[in-house]
Amino acid sequence: xxxxxxxxxxxxxxxxxxxxxxxxxxxxxxxxxxxxxxxxxxxxxxxxxxxxxxxxxxxxxxxxxxxxxxxxxxxxxxxxxxxxxxxxxxxxxxxxxxxxxxxxxxxxxxxxxxxxxxxxxxxxxxxxxxxxxxxxxxxxxxxxxxxxxxxxxxxxxxxxxxxxxxxxxxxxxxxxxxxxxxxxxxxxxxxxxxxxxxxxxxxxxxxxxxxxxxxxxxxxxxxxxxxxxxxxxxxxxxxxxxxxxxxxxxxxxxxxxxxxxxxxxxxxxxxxxxxxxxxxxxxxxxxxxxxxxxxxxxxxxxxxxxxxxxxx
Amino acid sequence: xxxxxxxxxxxxxxxxxxxxxxxxxxxxxxxxxxxxxxxxxxxxxxxxxxxxxxxxxxxxxxxxxxxxxxxxxxxxxxxxxxxxxxxxxxxxxxxxxxxxxxxxxxxxxxxxxxxxxxxxxxxxxxxxxxxxxxxxxxxxxxxxxxxxxxxxxxxxxxxxxxxxxxxxxxxxxxxxxxxxxxxxxxxxxxxxxxxxxxxxxxxxxxxxxxxxxxxxxxxxxxxxxxxxxxxxxxxxxxxxxxxxxxxxxxxxxxxxxxxxxxxxxxxxxxxxxxxxxxxxxxxxxxxxxxxxxxxxxxxxxxxxxxxxxxxxxxxxxxxxxxxxxxxxxxxxxxxxxxxxxx
Numbered sequence: 001x002x003x004x005x006x007x008x009x010x011x012x013x014x015x016x017x018x019x020x021x022x023x024x025x026x027x028x029x030x031x032x033x034x035x036x037x038x039x040x041x042x043x044x045x046x047x048x049x050x051x052x053x054x055x056x057x058x059x060x061x062x063x064x065x066x067x068x069x070x071x072x073x074x075x076x077x078x079x080x081x082x083x084x085x086x087x088x089x090x091x092x093x094x095x096x097x098x099x100x101x102x103x104x105x106x107x108x109x110x111x112x113x114x115x116x117x118x119x120x121x122x123x124x125x126x127x128x129x130x131x132x133x134x135x136x137x138x139x140x141x142x143x144x145x146x147x148x149x150x151x152x153x154x155x156x157x158x159x160x161x162x163x164x165x166x167x168x169x170x171x172x173x174x175x176x177x178x179x180x181x182x183x184x185x186x187x188x189x190x191x192x193x194x195x196x197x198x199x200x201x202x203x204x205x206x207x208x209x210x211x212x213x214x215x216x217x218x219x220x221x222x223x224x225x226x227x228x229x230x231x232x233x234x235x236x237x238x239x240x241x242x243x244x245x246x247x248x249x250x251x252x253x254x255x256x257x258x259x260x261x262x263x264x265x266x267x268x269x270x271x272x273x274x275x276x277x278x279x280x281x282x283x284x285x286x287x288x289x290x291x292x293x294x295x296x297x298x299x300x301x302x303x304x305x306x307x308x309x310x311x312x
Numbered sequence: 313x314x315x316x317x318x319x320x321x322x323x324x325x326x327x328x329x330x331x332x333x334x335x336x337x338x339x340x341x342x343x344x345x346x347x348x349x350x351x352x353x354x355x356x357x358x359x360x361x362x363x364x365x366x367x368x369x370x371x372x373x374x375x376x377x378x379x380x381x382x383x384x385x386x387x388x389x390x391x392x393x394x395x396x397x398x399x400x401x402x403x404x405x406x407x408x409x410x411x412x413x414x415x416x417x418x419x420x421x422x423x424x425x426x427x428x429x430x431x432x433x434x435x436x437x438x439x440x441x442x443x444x445x446x447x448x449x450x451x452x453x454x455x456x457x458x459x460x461x462x463x464x465x466x467x468x469x470x471x472x473x474x475x476x477x478x479x480x481x482x483x484x485x486x487x488x489x490x491x492x493x494x495x496x497x498x499x500x501x502x503x504x505x506x507x508x509x510x511x512x513x514x515x516x517x518x519x520x521x522x523x524x525x526x527x528x529x530x531x532x533x534x535x536x537x538x539x540x541x542x543x544x545x546x547x548x549x550x551x552x553x554x555x556x557x558x559x560x561x562x563x564x565x566x567x568x569x570x571x572x573x574x575x576x577x578x579x580x581x582x583x584x585x586x587x588x589x590x591x592x593x594x595x596x597x598x599x600x601x602x603x604x605x606x607x608x609x610x611x612x613x614x615x616x617x618x619x620x621x622x623x624x625x626x627x628x629x630x631x632x633x634x635x636x637x638x639x640x641x642x643x644x645x646x647x648x649x650x651x652x653x654x
Contacts, residue, residue, distance in 0.1 A: 014489060015492045015496055016496075018489060018490070018492070018493035019496055022493055022497075023505070026505065026509050027509060030509050030510070137636055137640060138632065138636050140635075141582075141631075141632045141636040141639060142628065142631075142632045142635075143586060143589050143605075143609065143628065143631055144586075145589065145606075145609050146609070146628040146632075149613050149616060150616075150624075153616050157617065246498060247498035247499075247500070247501075250498050250501045250504075251498070251500055254590070257594075268501065268504055271508070272504050272505075272507055272508040272596065275508060275511065280504075280505055280508050283501070284501055284505050287498060288497045291497070291498065
């Protein structure tokens with residue numbers, strides 16, 4: 001096991017190097033000179049030269065790349081350009097609110113997705129199945145923006161069931177008061193694609209030989225689906241959920257923006273609006289690293305669920 | 313009824329596309345979806361050529377005029393009457409100039425603006441623009457962006473996939489590395505990062521953002537197809553008659569894998585239309601003055617609090633209808649072109 005993990009970590013090095021170079025190239029060549037941006041409208045040549053020296057833009061590109069690598073390794077990206085807050089503090093303080101929404105959302109989405117997918121598998125091919133799939137297709141084609149606007153207006157503004165926006169201090173208050181509606185909306189948006197995907201995972205298993213064997217020895221359909229099929233369908237489901245977690249961290253940005261949740265996603269949007277390059281660079285690099293680590297974790301869990309899988 | 317004659321064997325066996333078209337035509341859902349998509353494309357064509365909705369920016373109704381089926385809003389009735397000319401003011405230093413300008417306008421046949429409509433078929437927005445025309449115009453932007461960006465993404469993915477799958481070896485390793493770099497950054501983050509870097513709003517930059525970040529899906533599938541096809545007899549035959557690598561890749565193999573590219577493109581169009589709407593909503597997409605479904609939703613968000621729901625309903629339902637039809641069609645197309653996959 002350990003040699004496998006080490007080898008996988010070793011394989012991440014070139015990919016990570018690629019991510020670093022890609023981000024570096026994007027921000028240093030495609031993006032143009034940020035010192036004009038920072039110096040403001042009435043800049044003179046000296047102010048610009050000064051900013052360039054501070055950012056290290058007057059150094060050769062190899063030194064600049066090295067500075068960037070050092071920043072990543074030491075977790076020190078300096079201060080955000082717009083607010084002067086240390087970037088490392090931005091990242092650590094925004095992670096909590098994001099996870100407050102993300103963890104319950106992912107758990108509920110996965111549980112509901114699995115339960116519904118297995119229930120649908122009982123009646124596969126029937127009218128119910130077809131209607132649910134059509135409903136999923138229609139549900140998926142409505143923009144997430146519409147869900148958020150309508151739910152926020154209807155449930156929070158009109159009916160007053162939830163606060164329209166805001167974020168508190170304690171975890172309990174946030175979870176029960178402020179995060180409830182965002183989680184509900186996230187669930188409403190994600191259940192359709194999740195159900196479609198999980199249904200296809202389950203249907204892949206339903207035709208297998210072991211299902212026929214289980215039926216032949218007289219097991220109830222309920223036991224076959226909830227025990228035998230679930231165990232096997234869990235493998236792709238775990239891979240999907242695990243490898244999607246880092247993307248969700250960013251993907252919830254619309255929820256965070258609409259509900260004023262101070263999370264990572266909202267920070268990305270703010271940083272893009274304010275051209276706050278250090279924040280975007282830091283988030284991009286670390287989210288990419290997290291994606292790779294979570295892919296590895298997914299593979300490790302794969303083996304835990306399915307002993308047939310040999311990780312070599 | 314014609315009976316198949318066993319003595320006369322069919323001369324030409326139907327090709328992949330003919331068979332796929334037959335399967336598609338047998339699928340009623342797919343044909344309805346295709347018709348809906350066709351109608352949307354027609355409206356894009358008509359509005360792009362200026363035959364329809366060219367005058368969407370005319371302020372034809374009162375602000376927030378409600379849809380016809382709701383009846384006129386009594387609170388807005390006063391706005392619909394043309395403004396009476398102000399009584400002459402002896403102290404107005406510009407009175408002479410204004411009179412001359414008015415006389416000039418009257419001579420050109422442009423009298424005072426006509427009375428504004430109190431209701432419109434589907435209401436009006438803040439400025440009194442016709443929502444139906446605005447939705448058609450916004451659809452033009454969103455659909456064109458989705459189509460062109462998908463074309464760019466599939467072209468890139470096909471080119472990279474062809475090179476990678478056909479040559480193998482170092483080329484393959486290089487592109488695979490590139491692929492794993494791109495896929496390790498979540499696509500929405502990638503899109504926002506590129507948007508932050510480009511800093512120029514415009515239809516072209518949003519097409520580039522989506523196209524340059526979306527090639528990974530087609531790349532993986534096209535590469536697998538090229539690996540499969542490059543060892544087939546027809547490619548060896550092409551090799552034997554001295555076809556160049558480039559010719560083998562794109563003249564011989566590509567037609568045989570083009571159905572994969574087509575299916576990928578139809579899937580990407582749906583995703584890109586959704587992405588464009590979100591980007592424009594956030595203000596990273598289309599510039600001010602260009603209308604898209606995303607910018608309509610952005611305006612609609614504030615209008616909803618005032619109780620003016622029609623712009624939201626128009627943009628949201630037009631988009632939902634197109635995306636539903638397009639994804640149903642994409643599913644049917646995939647099933648028709650790859651019957652094994654079902």
